[in-house]
Amino acid sequence: MPRLLVVCLLLGLFIRPAAAFETAAEEAILIDLTAGTVLYEKNADLQIPPASMSKIMTAYMVFKRLKAGDLSLDDTFLVSEKAWRKGGSKMFVEVGDRVAVRDLLRGVIVQSGNDASIVLAEGIAGSEAAFADMMNREAEELGLRDSYFANATGWPDPAHRMSVRDLATVASVLVQDYPEYYGFYSETEFTWHEIRQSNRNPLLYRNIGADGLKTGHTEEAGYCLTASALRGDRRLVMVVAGLDSARQRAEESERLLEWGFREFTAERLFETGEVVEEADIWLGQSETVPLVVTEDTIMSLRRDARDDVVMTVSYDGPIPAPVVAGDRLATLIVEVPNMPTREFPLVAGGDVERLGPIGRLMAGVRHLIFGEL
Structure with a gap:
């Protein structure tokens, strides 16, 4: 028996509940990746427009193929007119050019380039729609229960949705399974065609251990951020969404991470x-x-x-x-x-x-x- x-x-x-944490973010999650524990969550499974944060999934699709040997950082993809014409954040690739995967990844990660995202999608799957189908199949394998991808960029679409929990899951996989490529996320600037752009992640400049990942912003999504920080041997992963301004996004993100490091410790x-x-x-x-x-x-x-x-x-x-x-x-x-x-x-x-x-x-x-x- x-x-x-x-x-x-x-x-x-002896466990005493710490003071309850409150955030202005509409949706949020904080995970102690070292201990595999959710420290805080708010509307974590609500399907929301992820904006450019969904480019984390786009990068994951590329990282997976790089690690499998099906793709090389030196491989080049052709820039289509569709990619060149795409609005929003841009890497400023030129139609007809062939661009190396390593540069396209920087265009996606550092510059949040919609054009670079489409070039990668078309180079891997033939079309952005086919790439989105691949993303959805991969989402099932990763166990993302509240995600659906309609494109490779996070461009507003009524069907394109993720939860902050799913975003944290993908971010955690990138950190743990692809350390050889995760370093792209800590780069603070990238220049292409003599146009220098800074990484939009505000936490990279605040000396708090942050080394990734991705901002997002649309009128519907508000100001959003998926981030990770490492202090000693402890790593936290955080997602906040639905904030009112870039300043509020930076302040709330830093405050949530600081709370996680301060109030909790990982015990072996x-x-x-x-x-x-x-x-x-x-x-x-x-x-x-x-x-x-x-x-x-x-x-x-x-x-x-x-x-x-x-x-x-x-x-x-x-x-x-x-x-x-x-x-x-x-x-x-x-x-x-x-x-x-x-x-x-x-x-x-x-x-x-x-x-x-x-x-x-x-x-x-x-x-x-x-x-x-």
Whole structure:
């Protein structure tokens, strides 16, 4: 039958809710990427016009092909008349030119160029519409539940929608899975055809650890920003949307990130391979087997936490032998007041062979007479 082993964390932690955070953003989310924890959310699953923030998905489509070797930064794409004529933010590519992927990426990321986005889309998929279809298929694979792409630019379209949670998900994937290309997002300026443009991300200039990602603005969307910042070994990812001005966007974004770094800390509860508990074994040459974590177990906790963190080890026990090292046997459940419950897999830390026939017989007799396992 299932057996629950309750182990109280011996870190002297007590959780008191920090003062509630309020933001002028209509939609917002803040994630501690190091600990995989949502620290704050407001209307996080509402489908909204993402404006140019959806170019993060456009860049993701390119990064994925670069990493797979299907595309090179030195490859060049032809600039179509459609791309050249596109309004809004521009890289100022010229129709008929062939432009390298590395420059087009800077045009998209640093300059928010709609023209550069379309050149990439047409070069990869043949047309912007076909590229949007590819984006939607990729969104399903990424688990984006509240996103639909009608174009590669974020140009206003009634169907083109994302949630701030989905934006944070894509941003997190770029940070974690594509570090070799993520550096484009920290570049503060890019010059093309002797036209120098500065990165519109205001946090890059504020010395707070920010190193990406993308602003957005349309009349319907308001002023928006998807950003990430790294301090020491902690990384936060944030999205705000629906703000009234560029100044408010900068101030609210910085305030939310500062709050996340100040009020929370990422605590390493167990290191990879560390024993959490011993599980009982039935008919094994050892009576127990160590349960170990498969990766560093990190939780985001409020800095003023004390005494209320509870860890529970759950498994069906006793576990019948034989057991092979690495077998998934149990789950570590970590509960913290006012924070999402986290679950981590626990595996066997060693092999346990099954008892021979005589050993099994004796164990059965002891169980019948004394109730021993």
